Amino acid sequence: MTAPVFVFTPETVEPAGAADTAGPGSLLTLVGPEAHHAVSVRRLRPGERVDLVDGAGLRLVCEVTDAVAEGGRRERLAVRVAERLVEPQAVPRLALVQALAKGGRDEQAVETSTEVGADLIVPWSAERCVAVWRGVKAARGRQRWQAAAREAAKQARRARVPEIAELLTTAELTDWVRQVCRDGGTVLILHEEATRPVGDVVLSETRVGAAASEAAGTTEGDHQGGAGGAGEVPVLAVVVGPEGGISPAEVAALENAGATTVRLGPHVLRTASAGPVALAVLAQRAGLWG
Numbered sequence: 134m135t136a137p138v139f140v141f142t143p144e145t146v147e148p149a150g151a152a153d154t155a156g157p158g159s160l161l162t163l164v165g166p167e168a169h170h171a172v173s174v175r176r177l178r179p180g181e182r183v184d185l186v187d188g189a190g191l192r193l194v195c196e197v198t199d200a201v202a203e204g205g206r207r208e209r210l211a212v213r214v215a216e217r218l219v220e221p222q223a224v225p226r227l228a229l230v231q232a233l234a235k236g237g238r239d240e241q242a243v244e245t246s247t248e249v250g251a252d253l254i255v256p257w258s259a260e261r262c263v264a265v266w267r268g269v270k271a272a273r274g275r276q277r278w279q280a281a282a283r284e285a286a287k288q289a290r291r292a293r294v295p296e297i298a299e300l301l302t303t304a305e306l307t308d309w310v311r312q313v314c315r316d317g318g319t320v321l322i323l324h325e326e327a328t329r330p331v332g333d334v335v336l337s338e339t340r341v342g343a344a345a346s347e348a349a350g351t352t353e354g355d356h357q358g359g360a361g362g363a364g365e366v367p368v369l370a371v372v373v374g375p376e377g378g379i380s381p382a383e384v385a386a387l388e389n390a391g392a393t394t395v396r397l398g399p400h401v402l403r404t405a406s407a408g409p410v411a412l413a414v415l416a417q418r419a420g421l422w423g
């Protein structure tokens with residue numbers, strides 16, 4: 134069974150700043166909520182393996198040396214680093230543009246897309262959305278999606294936690310699509326009335342080759358703290374509408390910005406499942422699951 138993953142921050146690793154240079158033999162202590170989960174929920178014990186990740190590609194393969202439960206959520210997990218790995222940013226960068234949905238279906242899409250390999254998730258306030266984020270609710274909604282992505286990344290044993298972007302209106306999404314396409318990316322709109330199957334979309338051979346060469350040639354210097362913006366590497370994105378579908382005006386605006394409308398398959402999927410299924414198909418075709 135693969136080792137459990139815990140996400141650390143500069144504030145939850147002792148000594149302070151030690152994770153920046155930690156290598157084989159380094160001794161670290163994890164504190165905070167992740168340590169509580171490791172010690173009191175997972176009940177890890179000395180000798181067991183754990184992976185500490187920073188959410189931006191750094192993975193410290195560790196062995197537990199001590200697990201201390203002091204009560205009051207003051208647990209401490211002491212580890213010895215066995216290996217330091219820096220996992221490269223996937224090329225292309227998978228992105229999900231997910232319309233807000235009721236009943237937690239949008240969060241479900243975030244979770245499953247993270248497990249599939251999404252690197253960027255963009256909340257979209259589409260014309261037919263029933264759910265609405267305004268003011269403080271927008272900030273809280275984004276925080277919920279980020280928390281869902283973080284937990285899903287741990288479940289999937291990922292070293293990278295997807296970035297949750299700011300909520301976009303349709304006008305803002307149109308500008309985003311235009312910029313992604315200018316930067317050499319691809320944006321696909323999932324629509325049940327489309328005639329072109331998603332499997333017929335041409336993916337550049339150079340992009341598939343870049344994924345392999347990136348994975349093989351990445352060094353410690355390639356590690357970056359943070360998910361970054363859309364222009365760093367080519368983006369391969371899918372746009373998923375709300376329960377009521379994407380309006381004709383929205384489809385036209387996104388197509389004029391450079392997006393391509395495609396059909397996912399013979400059946401109509403829910404808003405919670407359409408994006409993850411499409412990303413899985415594209416990840417396989419792009420060589421990201423090789």
